[in-house]
Amino acid sequence: DTGVSQDPRHKITKRGQNVTFRCDPISEHNRLYWYRQTLGQGPEFLTYFQNEAQLEKSRLLSDRFSAERPKGSFSTLEIQRTEQGDSAMYLCASSSQTATNEKLFFGSGTQLSVL
Amino acid sequence: AQTVTQSQPEMSVQEAETVTLSCTYDTSESNYYLFWYKQPPSRQMILVIRQEAYKQQNATENRFSVNFQKAAKSFSLKISDSQLGDTAMYFCAFMKPYGGATNKLIFGTGTLLAVQP
Numbered sequence: 206d207t208g209v210s211q212d213p214r215h216k217i218t219k220r221g222q223n224v225t226f227r228c229d230p231i232s233e234h235n236r237l238y239w240y241r242q243t244l245g246q247g248p249e250f251l252t253y254f255q256n257e258a259q260l261e262k263s264r265l266l267s268d269r270f271s272a273e274r275p276k277g278s279f280s281t282l283e284i285q286r287t288e289q290g291d292s293a294m295y296l297c298a299s300s301s302q303t304a305t306n307e308k309l310f311f312g313s314g315t316q317l318s319v320l
Numbered sequence: 321a322q323t324v325t326q327s328q329p330e331m332s333v334q335e336a337e338t339v340t341l342s343c344t345y346d347t348s349e350s351n352y353y354l355f356w357y358k359q360p361p362s363r364q365m366i367l368v369i370r371q372e373a374y375k376q377q378n379a380t381e382n383r384f385s386v387n388f389q390k391a392a393k394s395f396s397l398k399i400s401d402s403q404l405g406d407t408a409m410y411f412c413a414f415m416k417p418y419g420g421a422t423n424k425l426i427f428g429t430g431t432l433l434a435v436q437p
Contacts, residue, residue, distance in 0.1 A: 238424060247324075247411050247427030248365070261424070294363060300423065307353065307415065307423050311365035 207231075209312035211297050217318045218287055225283045226315045230299030237280050238309065239272055240296040241265065248296055254280060287319045322347045322414050326428035333402045334436050340387075341397045341431045343412030349373075353415040354388065354395045355425065360408040368410070371395065402435045409433075 210229040218224050230237050235256050240248035251270070253261045256277035266272075269287075274280040284291055294316050298309040323346045333339035345354070356368040371379045371388050378386050383403075387396045399406055409432050413425040 236423065240425075245429070247413075247429050248425070250424045250426070253424060296365065298365075298425075308367060308370060309423075309425060310367070311357075313362065313364045316363075 209297055209299050209310055211295075211312035211315050213315055214313065215316045215318075217320065219320050220289060221286055223283065223285045224287060224317065225281055226295055226297075226317075228280045228282070228297030228299075228312060230279070230297070231301075231310060234299035234301045234310075235277065236300045237274055238298040238300075239280070239282050240298065242294040242296055242314070243292075251282075251295075284317075287317075289319045292317055292319045322349070322352075322416070322426050324412055324414050324426055324428035326412055326431050328431045329429075330432045330434070332434045332436060333399075335402055335404060337402055338398060338400045339402055339433065341399075341410050341412075341433065343395045343397070343428060345393050345395065345412070345414050347393070347414065347416075349416055354386075355413040355415065356384070356386070356395075356397045357411045357413060357427075358406075358408045359411065359430070360405075365411075369397065399433075404435050404437060407433060407435045 212227045237254045239251040242248040252272050254274040269285045272282045294314045296314045298311045300309045325344045352373045354371045358366045358368050369381045369384050383400045385398045409430045411430045412428040
């Protein structure tokens with residue numbers, strides 16, 4: 206069990222550029238979540254995958270955001286035309302589909318700074 | 321909609337002492353899960369303890385225990401024998417049970433705990 210991996214750890218970009226983050230979940234986990242955390246706040250849910258299917262998207266996820274999870278393994282989160290308000294920590298989490306013992310395991314996050 | 325409230329933005333405790341962090345939540349669900357997560361300066365979210373609402377017995381994990389009051393919708397975390405490594409932001413979180421819906425966590429705003437030597 207190598208844990209949830211996120212890449213890159215830090216990303217600095219200029220306003221208007223596109224960025225893409227990657228998340229590799231724990232290998233046997235079929236559920237994958239993306240969260241966003243701004244300074245001094247708790248993480249906020251963005252979107253959720255069960256295997257390759259994206260089953261829920263938060264209203265926080267504007268049209269500039271897109272997430273994929275091809276083949277139900279790793280996931281990518283892309284932000285197009287970044288804005289300064291997108292600056293945040295983007296956290297990925299995974300879990301296994303167990304009815305009685307749901308636990309989310311988080312990666313170390315990608316810190317995005319939009320200049 | 322479910323909400324989670326942590327009314328203590330910051331707390332401080334002396335090493336080896338006991339500290340209690342407060343959390344209240346609001347839900348119309350009868351069955352759900354509650355969690356405490358720890359986020360040290362490394363920003364890694366680490367699961368501390370988990371409680372199922374249908375269980376009356378309070379969860380414990382070594383030095384960490386909870387006081388779950390379902391009727392009052394209260395879920396406090398007690399840390400005994402505090403250690404310097406416990407210094408972190410602590411988040412309380414709510415999850416609806418599995419049943420076809422997304423098992424997403426809803427987090428509070430966090431309590432920053434500083435353990436003083």
